[in-house]
Amino acid sequence: MTDYQRNILYPASLSPKRILIKGATILSMDVNIGNIPKGDILIEGGKIVSVGAEISADQAQIIEADNMIAIPGMVDTHRHSWEGQLRRINPNAESLEDYCNATHFSFAKYYRPRDIYVGNMLTALGCMDAGITTVIDNSHNSRSAAHSDAAVEAMLDAGIRAVHAAGAPVSGTWDTAHWPGNLERLQNKYFKDGNNSLITLAMMAQLEPAQWAEARRLGIPIVTEFFGGKMADELEGLHREGLLRKDNIFNHCTCLPDKGWKILREAGVRVNVCPRSDAHYGIEDGMFAWQAAAQHGIRPGLSVDNETSYSGDMFMEMRVAFYLQRVVGQLRRSDQSRQSVETISASRLLEAATIDGAACAGLQDRIGSLVPGKQADVVLINTEDINLYPSNNAFGTVVHAAERSNIDTVIICGRIVKQRGALIGVNAKELRAAIDESRTHLFSAAGYKPDQFSENFSALN
Template identity: 30%
Template sequence: MPTSPLPDELTPGRPLLFRNALVLSMDPAIGVLDGGDVLVRGQHIERVGRDLPAPGDATVIDATGGILMPGMVDTHRHMWQTALRGFGADWTLSQYFVFYYLNWGKIFRPEDIYAGNLASAMEAIDAGVTTTVDWSHGLQNTEYGDAAVEALRAVPGRFVLAYGNLLGAPWEWANSPEFRAFVDRHFSSRDDMLGLQLAFDVTGDAEFPERGAFEAARELDLPVTTHAGVWGATNDDGIRLMWEHGYMTPEVTYVHACSLGQDSYQRIAASGGTVSISTESEQSAGQGYPPSWQLRRYGIPTSLSMDTSVWWSGDLFSAMRATLSADRSREHLEAQTARETVVHNKLRAEQVVEWATMGGARALGLADVIGSLTPGKKADVVLLKNDRSPAMFPIVHPYGHVVFQAGRGDVHTVLVDGRVVKYRNELVGVDLARAKEAVGATVEYARGQLGEETWRECMAPEIPETELIPNPYTYSEFRGEGVAVRRAEG
């Protein structure tokens, strides 16, 4: 099937000059430039400034009325689950565990991993997420891993495969000859377009069986990403065991990190680890309250993620908005409980935009490569511009506009590694029809495996009965013309 074509004016190899944008560089030395230009040559950002001269062979993109910013970085996305997008909209975390971990995760085939990854990868770059960590814990064996890699390489984004197997013991699969052969097959030479991590959780078992998986990561020089501080699943014991055995390092990302105590946060901070917040997930599923307020207190580096499209949105606009709102909601609630009033917000819009860009780059060890519009860095660039939208003008507070006003529909142009992957609000260089066909086959297969009754029950979990509190202000016998209720006596 054909891929969407690249417009003639974007001939590969020609320099690109973004002209007259509101530039959010995310580089403190450059700051915000109103009426700024960014010149891209090859894979790199060459210059950032105002009134830059256009090379004779350059394509000039008029960014007037738009915001130019670095590509966003998602540090935790279960991409393989995207083929069942929205299926678990009403789930709790327990229902998610029952579906994937206990009952139905095992039915997925390599081609289903491929389908989910393909759709998710396209969805990411379409929303201006130029780098995504594929937290791929559905890889039952390396054939599944091969399918995940094949899908990621088919889409012109920047990805990190976080290899995991929720149905297996990480100390076993991480040390198996098959996994070592997989690493040699796909990652014998490392680059910044497709990275590799190990993805597994630490249960808190006093025997610390995960030691073998950490040893494998150390031997292979791979970062580790782990779901930590998840209410009812992973807790302070896991953090303590990692600390006592010397496996807390700057290369570890702690996903969620909600339900932890002071010692755990102090250990993460002291070891240089980073936390990936998935606020939409944490607010809805119940891992614990989104921990941005805790991370600020302990000075822990932070990034953002969206978790899984089986529940939530697949973009970081939603993640930024939800995170800022959750942080402020907690501040107000605590203050009002003490009969006080918040007069200054501690978390600002600029900070969550920083977490969505440079925060993710730091977490992945790519701070010198991506995350800001800095000359010399790779050209992962996003232009937010939508002349048809009444919500895209005026742009008064640029960071606030990105967080509270803009959305995926406003993503006009996306560059990854200097390559145009979206232009004039349309993906280019991808085969969307192929992704739809693959996802359709997975949905049909999964529905057939579950059966219609189970399919419906899983999608619409039973709602337990709740006690309805009587309302003393409702008196149906007094209702009539012009009279709806009467005041309660006393």
């Protein structure tokens, strides 16, 4: 254990072998189990054993869930976790260049391994607090083997489920010798023989077949920042050579023409869309790619992307997606020459945030729905809270009204990580001290003078 890992978390307590959630309104996200107005969930050995009414179990820890809604743990399919301590540093960013200036071209090159650890830890804990039990960590600041180790160990220590997509930095100097060979080192150190069921490994790389070959050799997924208007022309050649496969995960996919979407579907490429990020940073046309994906039979996951301008919760991501799609539909209805747009229902958005996100992460057989045999990633939302009561529609309550403060309980692989509205095992004082030390170092190293009231990140002072 390194010095920066000490004291942030209290020693982990033993999880109960058997948990029985009683009396919840269950949104299972499974067509066979369906929705249960008042039901129970039995968890044993980290897995869901039974879902239904009036389940009994000896020697189980009982969670009374009357007036709670049970959903699968949500999945964020694209997050740059290392940026945790840069939250909301650039609230009015208008372009991808603005984002890069506030991350890659300023602070990123001054990150020490301990800063990577702190950023990832803060992001992971924030996810868990907000009911996001799985995150695809797009780690594009792996400057050395020690940086990569710190990123993985933060996720392991936090106890979140994650796909760690290790990638090369965008700017500054870094240890080029460890990339992409670092992936095999990581695999041997942390992921060999499936010895860790919560964290899996991936590569983060652009459309670079030479690097993809290493990921394919190791049998790990490949995550790519993909902007369809600029990169679509490269798809046909990649597809012709058999380089696009089901182990590719594409972020954004904005402005991709029909021909490109057909290639992605034929190749089985996994896709996630970014409602807030694409609009906030004006990525290509600024519109998330849900409609185009749906028209081509692709069910995308939802992703937050980063927290440098806005919040890190999936509730807001679902709401922004709902309203952006409504606006596009209204505009197209006023122009009868254009193809109509289907509205997105609340239940469909929750599917995107759970079971479809799990599929994007390649984990649909483990998580994403409340089904016996799957690992127990469960979130309980308290509908007795004043902002949610009375709950007249379960999907409407979750998607249109709930927030992180309404989450009573979060369970990951049968381990309770949040209960009665508070994260378990976090030393808040030490966590804040580690964040403050890291942020102070980064600001000082970069020559940045913080301003609590400036809404735009400017060039470093």
